[in-house]
Amino acid sequence: MPRTREQLAERAAKELQDGFYVNLGIGIPTLVANYIPQGMEVTLQSENGMLGMGPFPYEGEEDPDLINAGKQTITEIPESSYFSSADSFAMIRGGHINLSILGAMEVAQNGDIANWMIPGKLVKGMGGAMDLVAGVRRVVVVMDHANKHGQSKVLKECTLPLTGAGVVDRIITDLAVFDVKPDGSGLELVELADGVTLDEVAAKTEAAYTVAPGVG
Amino acid sequence: MRKIYADVTSALEGLTFDGMTVMSGGFGLCGIPENLIAGLRDSGVKGLTVISNNAGVDGFGLGQLLETRQIAKMISSYVGENKEFERQYLAGELELEFNPQGTLAERIRAGGAGIPAFFTATGVGTLVAEGKEVRAFDGRDYVMETGLVADLSIVKAWKADERGNLVFRKTARNFNPMMATAGKVTVVEVEEIVPTGSLDPDHIHTPGIYVDRLIQTVSEKRIEQRTVRQRSAA
Numbered sequence: 379m380p381r382t383r384e385q386l387a388e389r390a391a392k393e394l395q396d397g398f399y400v401n402l403g404i405g406i407p408t409l410v411a412n413y414i415p416q417g418m419e420v421t422l423q424s425e426n427g428m429l430g431m432g433p434f435p436y437e438g439e440e441d442p443d444l445i446n447a448g449k450q451t452i453t454e455i456p457e458s459s460y461f462s463s464a465d466s467f468a469m470i471r472g473g474h475i476n477l478s479i480l481g482a483m484e485v486a487q488n489g490d491i492a493n494w495m496i497p498g499k500l501v502k503g504m505g506g507a508m509d510l511v512a513g514v515r516r517v518v519v520v521m522d523h524a525n526k527h528g529q530s531k532v533l534k535e536c537t538l539p540l541t542g543a544g545v546v547d548r549i550i551t552d553l554a555v556f557d558v559k560p561d562g563s564g565l566e567l568v569e570l571a572d573g574v575t576l577d578e579v580a581a582k583t584e585a586a587y588t589v590a591p592g593v594g
Numbered sequence: 595m596r597k598i599y600a601d602v603t604s605a606l607e608g609l610t611f612d613g614m615t616v617m618s619g620g621f622g623l624c625g626i627p628e629n630l631i632a633g634l635r636d637s638g639v640k641g642l643t644v645i646s647n648n649a650g651v652d653g654f655g656l657g658q659l660l661e662t663r664q665i666a667k668m669i670s671s672y673v674g675e676n677k678e679f680e681r682q683y684l685a686g687e688l689e690l691e692f693n694p695q696g697t698l699a700e701r702i703r704a705g706g707a708g709i710p711a712f713f714t715a716t717g718v719g720t721l722v723a724e725g726k727e728v729r730a731f732d733g734r735d736y737v738m739e740t741g742l743v744a745d746l747s748i749v750k751a752w753k754a755d756e757r758g759n760l761v762f763r764k765t766a767r768n769f770n771p772m773m774a775t776a777g778k779v780t781v782v783e784v785e786e787i788v789p790t791g792s793l794d795p796d797h798i799h800t801p802g803i804y805v806d807r808l809i810q811t812v813s814e815k816r817i818e819q820r821t822v823r824q825r826s827a828a
Binding site: 424425426427428433434435436437439440441442443444445446448449450451452454460461462463464466467468470471490495500501502503504505506507508509512513539540541542543544 | 621622623624625647670671672673674675680683684692694695696697699700702703714715716717718719720721722752762763764765766767768769770771772799815816817818819820821822823825
């Protein structure tokens with residue numbers, strides 16, 4: 379069975395470690411915050427200028443001066459701090475953030491990622507995505523394995539303009555988990571979603587990959 | 595020298611000219627100098643190059659200057675929330691330069707700090723790096739980006755004292771402190787001007803040296819994405 383959005387977020391939460399500073403992208407990555415294990419100290423960064431992001435406010439307690447990078451109203455918690463966007467991206471670019479979990483339109487077997495632009499359609503902009511993939515120590519992509527036309531989003535080469543070249547460390551899809559091998563030799567399938575077979579992944583994946591021992 | 599002006603019109607008087615470059619603070623609609631933006635609209639200045647992370651929404655924030663066609667070019671990282679922007683851009687009426695958000699923030703910081711250019715790994719191997727110098731440091735490629743300055747910076751802060759020392763509030767700080775440093779002239783709107791000496795010098799975010807003109811205004815502070823959680827039944 380392919381993973382649901384919630385199950386994808388739950389799986390992605392397993393990437394978190396105690397003491398991590400983490401930036402979560404918009405969409406499924408945002409849901410990862412709901413699966414931080416009890417007792418684990420994880421600090422969420424919002425790239426507009428906040429560390430220690432709290433949950434959404436209760437109705438009537440929204441503060442227009444307090445939003446996340448998706449422009450949603452949020453709250454502060456005891457460990458929160460605020461800073462300028464220059465300080466925020468110094469943190470990102472300088473490699474101080476442990477983990478970035480973000481969505482993608484395409485990922486290639488060499489770690490290239492495309493998630494900001496479709497030529498010929500309206501281009502909304504890259505926001506902080508290019509800085510995050512270039513600067514954060516570990517970059518994990520969470521996405522559906524195939525697009526809505528059923529075509530693989532895990533590719534030999536990206537067809538869309540890149541957000542970053544050779545920057546992705548791990549790909550978590552509704553079917554499987556792949557690692558981008560650090561030696562540049564391509565992808566390794568390290569995990570199958572419950573009930574998903576090697577054959578099904580093979581049929582739905584354009585990229586070349588090896589299978590880790592014990593998988594399948 | 596008195597920095598405090600009575601209203602938006604007098605605070606912008608003599609500062610605007612057609613074809614000028616303006617930096618405008620804020621992230622989304624959070625921490626935007628909404629009264630000074632309306633003042634620019636009312637001034638009738640045209641052909642603006644506006645440096646701002648976003649472009650406002652239809653009818654509010656920088657969306658007001660798009661509606662009146664006063665903006666010729668935007669330098670931004672994300673402009674997804676504005677239909678009029680989309681229409682003008684697709685019709686070729688508006689020029690657009692995308693910068694990664696962190697690169698934009700650093701270009702403004704560098705401009706205000708007298709640094710003409712810097713190297714960053716952000717955007718290497720992407721469209722952003724096309725036509726720019728790429729240089730390797732310690733085996734990794736970096737692209738050269740230039741510092742940005744503006745003829746005028748318009749900034750929103752929470753509080754100021756009479757000498758222009760500024761305090762921002764929560765995530766409304768965003769691009770405002772850097773923009774305050776990178777304008778040839780910086781005009782700031784605040785919610786409250788307090789007597790000099792009543793702010794703790796250790797808690798000032800932007801020293802008054804960067805602030806030329808100051809006005810106290812009332813802000814609507816519109817919320818772009820009102821998101822709430824349910825109270826659990828107690």
